[in-house]
Amino acid sequence: MEKDMEKDMTERVRKAQDKALEHLDYILETIPTPDFVEIVGHVGGDVVTYRVYNDGSVYEK
Numbered sequence: 001m002e003k004d005m006e007k008d009m010t011e012r013v014r015k016a017q018d019k020a021l022e023h024l025d026y027i028l029e030t031i032p033t034p035d036f037v038e039i040v041g042h043v044g045g046d047v048v049t050y051r052v053y054n055d056g057s058v059y060e061k
Helices: 002-020
Strands: 026-032 036-043 048-054 058-060
Touching: 002 026, 002 036, 002 048
Parallel strands: none
Antiparallel strands: 026 036, 036 048, 048 058
């Protein structure tokens, strides 16, 4: 049971990173939470933070 939850979290983080990389050059930090995955990354010369929610929506913080 615990392995399934860990696998689900890993898959959720991977999908969120893939979605964020559509906007980012590279990822600096990933912070999973129950409702969203927060991803800090680099684009151009800026550091930006995106929140990828469980429904697939992406918002810049």
